[in-house]
Amino acid sequence: MENNLQQQIDELNRKMDLVLELLAKQQERSEVVEDLVEDLNIVVKDAFQTAVDELAVQNIKIDGEDVRYLVFKLLRNVKTFGELMDMLESLMDFLHDIGPVVHDAGIAFTKALDDLDQKGYFSYFKQLGLLAADFKEHVTEKDIIRLRESMPAIGLMLRSLTQPKVMNALAEVTQTLSAMEMDEKIDNKSLIGLARQLSKPEVRRTLSFTLRVMGELGKTKN
Structure with a gap:
């Protein structure tokens, strides 16, 4: 009987110790929370005062009504801002997905430019640019007008x-x-040598054709 009573007393003491321990821990948490609130309050006050001082230095005045209007405006459009954040998240996901594609496209484009450079296209276009500059420098507007008039x-x-x-x-x-090319030994012929050349069929054909062309040109001029 006495042993049973002593066990119950010990059990009650143990439970009381647990309760006291829990109360002590709760008290510690409350003190930590209070300290945190006090620290945050100090930080917020300092930040607010710093912001006020900075606005004063920048000569910026904030109307309380404007701030209240902005706060209410934000509260009324919480859903809209939520949708905006969803859109931003979707955009970030899209950029994350398309990033490798853009990277590969950039590498392919760079390789294509390098291939064009290796084949000399850039140097070719550079020379075309220089040619256009020389053309602009040496060909006047009047020359182009005459060229246009002579197009038929x-x-x-x-x-x-x-x-x-x-x-x-x-x-x-x-x-x-x-x-x-001109050769003094071969082309320095006498009249007799030239007459001998006329005896060759190919020379006669060429000379005859040349004379016929000159005759046709004379008819056209007349």
């Missing part, structure tokens, strides 16, 4: 020059001229 004749000439037989003839002439 130039067009006719181009149509004639682009005929296959004319192009072939010009190609043969230019190739022959590029392969030949």
